Amino acid sequence: MFGPGNELLYVGKSVHVRTRVLSYFRADKGEKAWELIHETARIDWEYIPNEFFSLIQEMKLIQDLQPRFNVRHKRKRMYSFVKVTAETAPRLLPVTRVIQDGSTYYGPFPRVNTIAQIARELSQILGLRDCPARTPVFFSDQLEMFGGGHVPRCIRAELRTCLAPCVGRPSSAEYVKAAGIARRFLEGKAERPLAELREQMAAAAARMDFEYAATLRDRIDRLTSFRNQLVAFRGKVEDLSFLYRVPGFAGDDRLYLIRRGRIRRQMSLPKTKRARAHVARAIEEIYGEAESGPAALSAEEAAEILMVARWFRLNPKERKRTVKPEVWLAEKDPRGMTGRT
Numbered sequence: 001m002f003g004p005g006n007e008l009l010y011v012g013k014s015v016h017v018r019t020r021v022l023s024y025f026r027a028d029k030g031e032k033a034w035e036l037i038h039e040t041a042r043i044d045w046e047y048i049p050n051e052f053f054s055l056i057q058e059m060k061l062i063q064d065l066q067p068r069f070n071v072r073h074k075r076k077r078m079y080s081f082v083k084v085t086a087e088t089a090p091r092l093l094p095v096t097r098v099i100q101d102g103s104t105y106y107g108p109f110p111r112v113n114t115i116a117q118i119a120r121e122l123s124q125i126l127g128l129r130d131c132p133a134r135t136p137v138f139f140s141d142q143l144e145m146f147g148g149g150h151v152p153r154c155i156r157a158e159l160r161t162c163l164a165p166c167v168g169r170p171s172s173a174e175y176v177k178a179a180g181i182a183r184r185f186l187e188g189k190a191e192r193p194l195a196e197l198r199e200q201m202a203a204a205a206a207r208m209d210f211e212y213a214a215t216l217r218d219r220i221d222r223l224t225s226f227r228n229q230l231v232a233f234r235g236k237v238e239d240l241s242f243l244y245r246v247p248g249f250a251g252d253d254r255l256y257l258i259r260r261g262r263i264r265r266q267m268s269l270p271k272t273k274r275a276r277a278h279v280a281r282a283i284e285e286i287y288g289e290a291e292s293g294p295a296a297l298s299a300e301e302a303a304e305i306l307m308v309a310r311w312f313r314l315n316p317k318e319r320k321r322t323v324k325p326e327v328w329l330a331e332k333d334p335r336g337m338t339g340r341t
Helices: 017-025 032-039 051-065 112-126 155-159 172-186 192-206 210-239 273-288 299-314 316-321 325-330
Strands: 080-084 092-095 104-109 242-246 254-259 262-268
Touching (some): 017 032, 051 242, 051 254, 051 299, 092 112, 104 112, 104 210, 104 299, 112 172, 112 192, 242 325, 254 273, 262 299, 273 325
Antiparallel strands (some): 080 104, 242 254, 254 262
């Protein structure tokens, strides 16, 4: 719905557009619908043959165009990521934005404050630095022209909760090893940080320092929960790679090529061998290319992944309409609707 001066006022979706629009004219004065229709100068609509893609399109249009009368989707949701920097001495940082800087990003996660705490605790357990990027880094195996040592630059270096590359304590291999453990933990492949905490908790309990043991227990619970979230999210995203065949209104059936939760392309469902060959080329192009990894993931793309995941979570029967790329290519039915999943 557009107002005077071509201002976009509202974006919505409906199976029955005529009925939906007429309902605005029946709204009582003072209601939001009444105010909207009295400001509307013209109404445009776009035909989408199924509910699935209309949900995605509505979200994207509202996020991109920010219509004044929309509420849902208008505020771009804040997602958080754990960033492993591409520095000589990598750091773990909680961030809300992904940029092409060579770093590795893990996420997205919805709770920003929780991720900040997890990144801090994981850094402390492994001894990774959390100082500013401009802090000079020196390793014990680094050749220096002028000796004399370096002064610790923070309390963590003093307390030895950091490997302290600012004073040249670790070798480059030692620090890289610790950073590697962090990466594996974020990938759900390493138990060492949790094992170290359990040892510390047992030692604290043995010396009857029960308050500190309880603190360590809570830290173990948080890290365990975070690791489980990482593994679960990664599994869900990897599982969202398939062709999704959706029947549409008046026979306008569509085929959506989804890879890692993102709709890479939509096409009419092929009904001839020639059309099927065209789809086959698209499949090879989309599913054959190397993934650029999490560093290519923006907040908008994260929102799309979560929306697609939510659709299949709320509509589990729709998974019967999906098929893996290699299975689809092997099918002989030119309509691609054999029902195999």
